[in-house]
Amino acid sequence: MELDELRQMTPADLRVKEREAREEIFRLRLKLRTNQLDNHAGYRRARRELARILTLLSAKTRGEALKEKKAS
Template identity: 85%
Template sequence: MELDELRQMTAPDLRVKERESREEIFRLRLKLRTNQLDNHAGYRRARRELALIMTLLGEKARGAAAADKKVANAGKN
């Protein structure tokens, strides 16, 4: 999936995508360990996609926390 597509997704949608990626990695890892995986690049791609999703979720969480802090500080003035 492209970076732009992932950036446009909401946090709950990214959580669903994260779960799907984790399941795919599990299946690929199982095939890798049982020597049934012919294309190792798919495993690597899935791991990188999961890392990207987790990074975007962290960015969204930090952005939401910063917005909440900004709102809280504005209420104090």
């Protein structure tokens, strides 16, 4: 998924994507350990996508917290 697409998502949507990415990583890791995974690059790509999602989710939640703090 493109980074711009992820940036436009709401925190709730990012949490859904996070859960999907974690499930995909789990399936790929299982295939990797049982020698059923042909393309190891997919596992690496999935891990990086999860990291991007978590980074954006963290930034958005911090940004919302700062806005609430300034409003008080």
